[in-house]
Amino acid sequence: MSAAKKALKRYFGYDQFRPLQDQVIQSVLQGEDAIVIMPTGGGKSICYQIPALIMDGLAIVVSPLIALMKDQVEGLHANGVEAEYLNSSQSQKQQAAVLERINQGEINLLYVSPEKLLSQEFYYLLLQLKINLFAIDEAHCISVWGHDFRPEYTKMAYLKKQFPHVPVIALTATADKLTQKDIVNQLGLVEPKVFISSFDRPNLSLNVAPGKDKFKSILGFIRQRPHQSGIIYCLSRKATEGLSEKLKNAGVNAAYYHAGLSAEERAKRQEDFITDEVPIICATIAFGMGIDKSNVRWVIHYNLPRNIESYYQEIGRAGRDGAKADTLLFYSYSDVIVHQRFIEESALKEVSQAKLERIQQFCDAQNCRRKILLSYFGEHLEEDCGNCDVCKNPPSSFDGTIIAQKAFSAIVRLKEQVAAGTLIDVLRGSSRQEILNKGFHKIKTYGVGKDISYQDWQQYLLQLLNMGFISVAYDHANALLLTEQGREVLFGERLVNLIHLAKMKSEPKPKPIIKTQKQEAREGLFEALRKLRLHISREEKIPPYLIFSDASLHEMAQEEPTSELEMKLISGVGVKKYQLYGELFINEILEFRQNKNREAKKSGESFYQTYEFYKQGFSVEEIASIRKMNNLTIYSHLASLYEKGADIDLLEYLNSSELERIGAAYHSLNETSNLKDLYLFLHEEIEYYKIRLGISYLKVLSS
Known part of the structure; x- marks a missing residue:
C-alpha cells in the first residue's frame, strides 16, 4: 500500500x-x-x-x-x-x-x-x-x-x-x-x-420544479451560470432538437445529441462538448455513459427519468471533480403517462412500475430530497442536507379539498372515461369542438375550475395521483378513475392538503451577495486560470479538464502557489502535469498578482493625492479642477478614504435630514450600494455624491 x-x-x-x-x-x-x-x-x-x-x-x-x-x-x-x-x-x-x-x-x-x-x-x-x-x-x-x-x-x-x-x-x-x-x-x-461507497454527493444541489414554462426557466438558469458546461436530458429525440434550436435562437451555444444521428455526427458533437467548443448539450439518455468530463457544472432533466438509478447516474455526470454543481428536474403529469406506456410494453412491468413510483415519490417530497435519494440505496443521512430545494425553501401546503372535489366530481360525471387533458378542458370550460360534440359542456362541473391554469391543474392532478386519490386506466386510453380514498374526499369524509406550486421566473434574480475584495480577487484569478487552460486545450487539441480540473483551479486561486513545491501540493497536480503545465500556471498567478498590486498601488496613490489636497483646505471643486477629474470622483475618493479611517468630516457635505432619508433608502433596498437604485428610490431628490457619502458614513457607523 x-x-x-x-x-x-x-x-x-x-x-x-x-x-x-x-x-x-x-x-x-x-x-x-x-x-x-x-x-x-x-x-x-x-x-x-x-x-x-x-x-x-x-x-x-x-x-x-x-x-x-x-x-x-x-x-x-x-x-x-x-x-x-x-x-x-x-x-x-x-x-x-x-x-x-x-x-x-x-x-x-x-x-x-x-x-x-x-x-x-x-x-x-x-x-x-x-x-x-x-x-x-x-x-x-x-x-x-x-x-x-x-x-x-x-x-x-x-x-x-x-x-x-x-x-x-x-x-x-x-x-x-x-x-x-x-x-x-x-x-x-x-x-x-x-x-x-457512500452514495452521498454533497457537492450536488438537488432541485425539482413543476414542468411548466420550462424553456424560460432553463434560459434563466443558464444565464445565471455563464461559461459553465451542462447537459439537458430529454425523453425524445424531437425534444432535444427543438430545445437546442430555441437555445441557439436565444444566443446560447448549444447542440443536440441522440441515437438517430450518424456515428460521425455523434462523435463530432461529443468531441465538441468534451473540448468545451459547445458547452451545452441537449441529449437523450444515449449520451453520457461514455463521458468522463469532470467540469460539467450542471445537469437538467427536461423530463422525468424512468427510475432513481437512471436519475442518479445522470446527475452524477455533474461535479465529478468534487466542486459545486447544480441539478434541476422538471416534473409533469404528461411524463408519468409516457413512462406508463413504456411500462405496459415492458417485460418487467411490476419492477418498472415500482421504480417509477419511487422517482415520483422523490419528486413529491416535502422533506430533504437527499435523505430520500440515499435511503433508496440503503444509506441513512442523519441531518437534512441543506443543499436541496426542499431544505432551502420548505414547501407550504394549503387545504385543497375543494379543488380535489371539483376534479373528482367531474371524473364521476364523465363516467371515468376521459384522460387528464379532457378532464382539465371540462373543468376550465373549454369550447373545444370535441367537448361540445360529446355534450361535456352540459355537465354540472363544466367550467368550475376556470380560475386555475391548465398547467396548474396538471400539477394538482399529479399530486392527487401520487397520493392515491385517483388512478389511471393505462389500458383504456389513460382514463382517470376515482379510488375509494378519492370517493371519501368527494363525499366530504376526508380532507386533502395540496402543495403550493413553485413559481419559477424566466430569469430569477438571485439574492445579492456582498463579496469581499479577497473573494473577488480569488474569482478573478480562477477566471484567468480558466482562460489559460482553455487556450492550452485548444492549442494541444485536448479537453480542458485533462489539463487541470475546475477543483484544482479553485484550489490554485485560493492558495496562489508560486513555486514547484507549492504547486505540487495542489490536489490533482502530479509529476507529469507539473512538467507539462506547472510553470505556465505559476506565471499566470504571478502576472495576476503583479497586475492586482499595480492597480492597488495606482488606486492608492490617486486617493492619497486627493487626501493631501483635502488636508490643505482645498474644496472638492478645486481638487477636481487641479486633478482634471469630475466632482463625483473626488467625492468617491473622500468616501473611500473615510471608510479606511481617514480624518474627513463627511457631514460637511450633507445635512441630518438628507442622511436620515439616505439611511432609510439604504436599509429598504437591503443595504445596496447601487447609487442609481438609491437615487430613484429617493425620487431623484438627493444628488448622487451625497448618496455616496451617506452610504460610507452609515457603513462606518454600523461597523
Missing part, C-alpha cells in the same frame, strides 16, 4: 485515497475478486488503475463504449500512465502498433470492449500474456435488472474459468441487491468482497 500511495501522488497528484479506495486496492493486491459500487465521480477507476501500475503484467479493462475508453486513455496519458485501447474505431495499422507495445511490455492498462474480449483472436492473445487483473467497468450492464443491459456482458464468465487465479473486479455507479447478485452469477466471481 506504500507503493500504491506513492503512485497515487506521482500519477494523479492526490495525497490521500478517497473512502474505500485503499480497501479495494488492498483486496485486489491480495488476488481477491470484488464488486465495487461507487457513485459517478467517486473514484472507481483509481481502484483498478493503481493496482495496474504497481503489479507486474497487464491489466485488462472492459469498457462498454469506445468514447469512454478514448476519454480514459487520454486522461491516463495526461497523467504519465502507459495505457492503450483496442476497438473497432482503429485501423489495422493502429491495432498492430498497440499489439507491438503490449508484446514489448510497455503498457500497464489495456481497454477493450466486451465484443473484443469475446473474440477468438483476443483470447489467444490473453493466453500469451501475464494478466494481473480484469476490471469490468459499468458492470450493471451485465444484469437484466440493470438500466443499461448489454447481452455481450453475459458471456464474460469464461474469464474466471480460463484465468481462475486472476482477480476480477466489477465496478458500477448503481446496483441494487438484485443486480449485485446477478453480477456475481454472470461473471462467476469467487467469494467476492463487496465494497459499497
Whole structure:
C-alpha cells in the first residue's frame, strides 16, 4: 500500500485515497475478486488503475463504449500512465502498433470492449500474456435488472474459468441487491468482497420544479451560470432538437445529441462538448455513459427519468471533480403517462412500475430530497442536507379539498372515461369542438375550475395521483378513475392538503451577495486560470479538464502557489502535469498578482493625492479642477478614504435630514450600494455624491 500511495501522488497528484479506495486496492493486491459500487465521480477507476501500475503484467479493462475508453486513455496519458485501447474505431495499422507495445511490455492498462474480449483472436492473445487483473467497468450492464443491459456482458464468465487465479473486479455507479447478485452469477466471481461507497454527493444541489414554462426557466438558469458546461436530458429525440434550436435562437451555444444521428455526427458533437467548443448539450439518455468530463457544472432533466438509478447516474455526470454543481428536474403529469406506456410494453412491468413510483415519490417530497435519494440505496443521512430545494425553501401546503372535489366530481360525471387533458378542458370550460360534440359542456362541473391554469391543474392532478386519490386506466386510453380514498374526499369524509406550486421566473434574480475584495480577487484569478487552460486545450487539441480540473483551479486561486513545491501540493497536480503545465500556471498567478498590486498601488496613490489636497483646505471643486477629474470622483475618493479611517468630516457635505432619508433608502433596498437604485428610490431628490457619502458614513457607523 506504500507503493500504491506513492503512485497515487506521482500519477494523479492526490495525497490521500478517497473512502474505500485503499480497501479495494488492498483486496485486489491480495488476488481477491470484488464488486465495487461507487457513485459517478467517486473514484472507481483509481481502484483498478493503481493496482495496474504497481503489479507486474497487464491489466485488462472492459469498457462498454469506445468514447469512454478514448476519454480514459487520454486522461491516463495526461497523467504519465502507459495505457492503450483496442476497438473497432482503429485501423489495422493502429491495432498492430498497440499489439507491438503490449508484446514489448510497455503498457500497464489495456481497454477493450466486451465484443473484443469475446473474440477468438483476443483470447489467444490473453493466453500469451501475464494478466494481473480484469476490471469490468459499468458492470450493471451485465444484469437484466440493470438500466443499461448489454447481452455481450453475459458471456464474460469464461474469464474466471480460463484465468481462475486472476482477480476480477466489477465496478458500477448503481446496483441494487438484485443486480449485485446477478453480477456475481454472470461473471462467476469467487467469494467476492463487496465494497459499497457512500452514495452521498454533497457537492450536488438537488432541485425539482413543476414542468411548466420550462424553456424560460432553463434560459434563466443558464444565464445565471455563464461559461459553465451542462447537459439537458430529454425523453425524445424531437425534444432535444427543438430545445437546442430555441437555445441557439436565444444566443446560447448549444447542440443536440441522440441515437438517430450518424456515428460521425455523434462523435463530432461529443468531441465538441468534451473540448468545451459547445458547452451545452441537449441529449437523450444515449449520451453520457461514455463521458468522463469532470467540469460539467450542471445537469437538467427536461423530463422525468424512468427510475432513481437512471436519475442518479445522470446527475452524477455533474461535479465529478468534487466542486459545486447544480441539478434541476422538471416534473409533469404528461411524463408519468409516457413512462406508463413504456411500462405496459415492458417485460418487467411490476419492477418498472415500482421504480417509477419511487422517482415520483422523490419528486413529491416535502422533506430533504437527499435523505430520500440515499435511503433508496440503503444509506441513512442523519441531518437534512441543506443543499436541496426542499431544505432551502420548505414547501407550504394549503387545504385543497375543494379543488380535489371539483376534479373528482367531474371524473364521476364523465363516467371515468376521459384522460387528464379532457378532464382539465371540462373543468376550465373549454369550447373545444370535441367537448361540445360529446355534450361535456352540459355537465354540472363544466367550467368550475376556470380560475386555475391548465398547467396548474396538471400539477394538482399529479399530486392527487401520487397520493392515491385517483388512478389511471393505462389500458383504456389513460382514463382517470376515482379510488375509494378519492370517493371519501368527494363525499366530504376526508380532507386533502395540496402543495403550493413553485413559481419559477424566466430569469430569477438571485439574492445579492456582498463579496469581499479577497473573494473577488480569488474569482478573478480562477477566471484567468480558466482562460489559460482553455487556450492550452485548444492549442494541444485536448479537453480542458485533462489539463487541470475546475477543483484544482479553485484550489490554485485560493492558495496562489508560486513555486514547484507549492504547486505540487495542489490536489490533482502530479509529476507529469507539473512538467507539462506547472510553470505556465505559476506565471499566470504571478502576472495576476503583479497586475492586482499595480492597480492597488495606482488606486492608492490617486486617493492619497486627493487626501493631501483635502488636508490643505482645498474644496472638492478645486481638487477636481487641479486633478482634471469630475466632482463625483473626488467625492468617491473622500468616501473611500473615510471608510479606511481617514480624518474627513463627511457631514460637511450633507445635512441630518438628507442622511436620515439616505439611511432609510439604504436599509429598504437591503443595504445596496447601487447609487442609481438609491437615487430613484429617493425620487431623484438627493444628488448622487451625497448618496455616496451617506452610504460610507452609515457603513462606518454600523461597523
